[in-house]
Amino acid sequence: MTSLDHLQTLAVQCVEQELFLNEPLSLYEPVNYGMRQGGKRIRPLLVLLATDMFGGDIHKATQAAVAVEILHNFTLLHDDIMDKSPFRRGQPTCYKQFGTNAAILSGDAMFAMAVRKCFEYEPNVAYKLAKVLSQTSIEICKGQALDMDFEKQDNVTINQYLEMVRLKTSVLLGCSLESGAIIANVNAHQIKLLRDFGELIGIAFQIQDDVLDCWGCFESFGKVKGKDIIDNKKTFLYLKALEMANEEQKKELLQIFSANDINQNEKVEKVITVYDSLKIREFAENFIKDYTEKAMENLKKISVNAQSKENLITFANSLMKREK
Amino acid sequence: MTSLDHLQTLAVQCVEQELFLNEPLSLYEPVNYGMRQGGKRIRPLLVLLATDMFGGDIHKATQAAVAVEILHNFTLLHDDIMDKSPFRRGQPTCYKQFGTNAAILSGDAMFAMAVRKCFEYEPNVAYKLAKVLSQTSIEICKGQALDMDFEKQDNVTINQYLEMVRLKTSVLLGCSLESGAIIANVNAHQIKLLRDFGELIGIAFQIQDDVLDCWGCFESFGKVKGKDIIDNKKTFLYLKALEMANEEQKKELLQIFSANDINQNEKVEKVITVYDSLKIREFAENFIKDYTEKAMENLKKISVNAQSKENLITFANSLMKREK
Numbered sequence: 001m002t003s004l005d006h007l008q009t010l011a012v013q014c015v016e017q018e019l020f021l022n023e024p025l026s027l028y029e030p031v032n033y034g035m036r037q038g039g040k041r042i043r044p045l046l047v048l049l050a051t052d053m054f055g056g057d058i059h060k061a062t063q064a065a066v067a068v069e070i071l072h073n074f075t076l077l078h079d080d081i082m083d084k085s086p087f088r089r090g091q092p093t094c095y096k097q098f099g100t101n102a103a104i105l106s107g108d109a110m111f112a113m114a115v116r117k118c119f120e121y122e123p124n125v126a127y128k129l130a131k132v133l134s135q136t137s138i139e140i141c142k143g144q145a146l147d148m149d150f151e152k153q154d155n156v157t158i159n160q161y162l163e164m165v166r167l168k169t170s171v172l173l174g175c176s177l178e179s180g181a182i183i184a185n186v187n188a189h190q191i192k193l194l195r196d197f198g199e200l201i202g203i204a205f206q207i208q209d210d211v212l213d214c215w216g217c218f219e220s221f222g223k224v225k226g227k228d229i230i231d232n233k234k235t236f237l238y239l240k241a242l243e244m245a246n247e248e249q250k251k252e253l254l255q256i257f258s259a260n261d262i263n264q265n266e267k268v269e270k271v272i273t274v275y276d277s278l279k280i281r282e283f284a285e286n287f288i289k290d291y292t293e294k295a296m297e298n299l300k301k302i303s304v305n306a307q308s309k310e311n312l313i314t315f316a317n318s319l320m321k322r323e324k
Numbered sequence: 325m326t327s328l329d330h331l332q333t334l335a336v337q338c339v340e341q342e343l344f345l346n347e348p349l350s351l352y353e354p355v356n357y358g359m360r361q362g363g364k365r366i367r368p369l370l371v372l373l374a375t376d377m378f379g380g381d382i383h384k385a386t387q388a389a390v391a392v393e394i395l396h397n398f399t400l401l402h403d404d405i406m407d408k409s410p411f412r413r414g415q416p417t418c419y420k421q422f423g424t425n426a427a428i429l430s431g432d433a434m435f436a437m438a439v440r441k442c443f444e445y446e447p448n449v450a451y452k453l454a455k456v457l458s459q460t461s462i463e464i465c466k467g468q469a470l471d472m473d474f475e476k477q478d479n480v481t482i483n484q485y486l487e488m489v490r491l492k493t494s495v496l497l498g499c500s501l502e503s504g505a506i507i508a509n510v511n512a513h514q515i516k517l518l519r520d521f522g523e524l525i526g527i528a529f530q531i532q533d534d535v536l537d538c539w540g541c542f543e544s545f546g547k548v549k550g551k552d553i554i555d556n557k558k559t560f561l562y563l564k565a566l567e568m569a570n571e572e573q574k575k576e577l578l579q580i581f582s583a584n585d586i587n588q589n590e591k592v593e594k595v596i597t598v599y600d601s602l603k604i605r606e607f608a609e610n611f612i613k614d615y616t617e618k619a620m621e622n623l624k625k626i627s628v629n630a631q632s633k634e635n636l637i638t639f640a641n642s643l644m645k646r647e648k
Contacts, residue, residue: 027469078432082425101406104428105468108402108435112461115439119455127451131443134454137436144429145351 002052004311011045015061015069028099031113031264032107034073037089042319043176043271045070048316050180050194053308057183064129064179067117071133072172077103082119082148084230110135122265123182128182136175143168147233154254156234158243162203165236169209170202193302201316204288208234208320210285214272225281226268232257236287237280238271244278326376328635335369339393354422355437358397363411365641366390367500377632379463380528381507388453388503391441395457398434399464401427405470405556411548435461445507452506460499471557478578480558482567486527489560494526496600503579517626524619525640528612530643534559537606538596550592550617556581560611561604562595568602572586616644629631 020032044065051061079085080093081103087093095103118129120192131193145166150156181191213228214237228235238257242250256262256270275281295316344356359475368389369424375385403409405427411417419427442453464512470488476478498519505515536562537552552559562581566574581592599605619640 024466024473027466057427078428082428100424101472104402104406105472107466108431109462109465109469111435112458112465113430115458116462119451119458123448123451126455127443127447130439130454130458131450134436134439134443138433138440141429141433141436142348145348145433148425148429149348149350269330276465281628 001308001311002048002058004314006047007052007058007311008041008045010062011041011060011065014065015041015044018066018150018182025275026085026102027106027109030094030102031098031110031290034077034094034106034110035070036089037073039089040075041128042071043172045315046173046176046198047180047183049312050177051183053304053312054181054184054186054190055304055308056180056185061180061183063117063120064183065176067114067129067133068172068176068179070110070117071114071137073113075144076108077107077110079144080209082144085227101282124181129179132175132178134146136171139155139167144249150234153234158236158237158239161234161236161239165203165206166199169206170199173202173205174198193298197295197298197302197312198313200211201319204291204295205319207236207284207291208322210237210287211281212322214268214275215281216312218279226272229271230264237284239282241275241278241280244269244280244283245274249274249278278304292316325632325635326382327398328638331372331376331382331635332365334367334382334386335372338389339365339368342390350426351430351433354401354418355434358401358418359394360396360435361415363397363413364391368395369639370497370500370522371504371507373636374501375507376504377628377636378505378508378510378514378628379628379632380504380509383476383536385504387441387444389500391438391453391457391599392496392500392503392532392632394434394441395438395461397437398431399432399468399496403468405431406468407444421550423487436515436612445584449506453503456499456502456506460495463495464493467495474558475556477558480561480563482563484560485560485563489527489530490523493530494523495511497529498522517622521619521622521626521636524615524622525643528615528619531560531608531612531615532646533611534561536606536646538592538599540603550596553592553595554588561599561608564607565592565599565602568604569598570609573602575595612644616640 015035017036020035022026022028044062047061047065047068048058052058052249075096076088080088080309081095081100085093086096091097093103094106098106115130115133118133119126121129143164143166146160150161150164175198177198178191179192181194186194210228211236213223214226216223216225224230229238238253241253245253253271256267259267296313299312302309341360342359344352346352354621358496368386370387371385372394373381400412401418404412405419407422409417410420415421418430437459439454442457443450445453453541467488467490470484471492474488475487486618499522501522502515502517505518510518536551537547537559538550540547540549548554551563562577563575569577577595577598580591583591620637623636626633
């Protein structure tokens with residue numbers, strides 16, 4: 001088994017070492033910009049963790065790791081246009097930097113590049129990788145569509161929200177783990193257990209994101225506090241708050257969310273005050289803990305020795321304790 | 325060999341019979357709208373023509389035919405956003421109908437759907453289809469990038485223009501033929517000849533499009549006359565005209581293309597008058613003839629009997645005589 005540190009370094013390196021700049025520059029400069037904006041490279045790391053856990057060759061897995069990271073960054077590029085997000089990781093988003101047309105087109109190219117990367121493998125591996133990547137991409141699109149739908153919808157249930165999160169965020173984590181398992185030539189049953197682990201962790205990860213949007217460290221990470229609130233996103237926190245609120249609090253929440261004339265900072269503070277009074281943060285953190293535990297149960301069932309699973313466990317736990 | 329009529333019917337039917345409407349509607353309604361806007365279904369037909377020419381099973385080829393048509397319509401959806409085109413086939417374009425965000429996201433989903441469709445085949449066929457589809461997609465993106473670059477560039481050569489056309493239009497025709505050949509399990513050399521045929525025909529097809537933009541039938545097909553001129557597109561006609569023009573004509577052309585205050589109809593008429601005086605239409609039509617002949621030479625070299633090639637020849641010739 002490789003050390004987690006080494007896998008983390010390799011996950012970053014394999015993306016950094018990939019050449020994205022090519023001709024025509026108008027197409028590849030935005031690609032390169034998006035891929036060089038950094039980020040935690042969680043998905044490439046998951047690929048490597050899975051390959052390593054099953055005793056596969058991590059150096060063989062780097063191309064698949066790059067593929068899932070390209071796919072992830074493609075979705076960020078297009079989501080930022082749709083969400084009109086001005087910043088990502090403290091820098092202007094791609095469409096702000098290069099224009100909407102360039103960001104649309106370069107996103108498309110990244111999608112194609114992610115799929116084509118699978119074909120650097122021998123046919124039986126390429127087949128499985130490209131299949132899961134294309135299936136996952138459709139699910140991510142569904143998730144993004146639901147996310148945008150929910151912004152305009154008043155009656156979103158927590159279960160609908162969790163399904164949206166599963167599609168928008170979790171399936172790609174599942175896909176990353178599956179890709180790593182494919183490289184290690186693992187059977188379908190083991191893959192299913194690992195995917196389920198990934199999807200459960202992914203949901204916990206997103207709820208954690210919702211929590212960090214309200215109670216994270218903003219100044220140091222170039223993020224806007226309460227962006228989900230400003231965007232009227234029906235997050236887990238909001239939906240849970242509506243569920244727990246008394247009539248007066250419910251009325252207040254709905255009013256703040258539908259008001260157009262309210263100052264953004266004021267809106268954020270008002271909503272967080274309601275969340276705090278309802279102990280929403282504690283509830284969300286317990287939920288994250290439950291989902292993490294469920295995920296771990298799936299991991300336990302995978303037939304490799306406990307020691308091989310340690311990196312994945314350590315990493316999953318670290319995700320749940322991040323501050324950005 | 326199947327009759328061309330039958331193949332044409334099947335090409336339309338396999339796309340019409342495909343279900344595109346699914347949940348969430350916000351994602352699939354634009355997909356369905358785009359796929360139901362009609363069009364000539366040239367690419368699915370090319371898939372079927374290739375399979376049939378090599379004696380393959382055309383009913384097996386229909387899924388690949390649908391895949392290339394989805395891919396084609398994905399590019400149209402996104403191109404229409406980038407080009408700000410209000411109409412396609414006499415109807416509002418997808419982004420005009422559903423908004424830019426929906427058109428971006430549904431386009432992405434279509435791309436993923438096209439790739440996933442390949443995986444309805446057995447692994448060795450799926451592998452080859454998805455590989456050529458992803459490679460082709462990158463080339464199409466490059467072509468679109470060059471096309472947008474050229475709008476802002478003064479020194480585009482005819483060769484650069486032809487390479488842009490090859491990438492933006494021809495490679496997908498080549499890919500369609502290759503996909504059909506893959507279904508018929510043909511060797512790489514035969515595929516190469518057929519692809520080259522497709523790419524040469526594709527270039528001729530696009531120059532024909534340039535010609536029809538100026539001298540086609542507009543009223544009946546819901547197209548705007550001289551849209552390329554209005555958009556300052558450096559078409560084959562424009563580049564050839566610049567090459568053939570005397571100093572005075574050249575000055576006039578450049579002036580018209582850089583003027584912002586000129587009435588659109590006046591602009592179109594003025595440019596076409598210059599084209600006419602330089603016999604650009606005749607030149608373009610000869611060019612189309614030359615490329616078609618080159619394409620036919622490639623087709624001749626393919627080792628199936630002459631009769632099996634007849635449909636493809638008839639179809640290619642009909643493309644060059646279309647009025648829309």
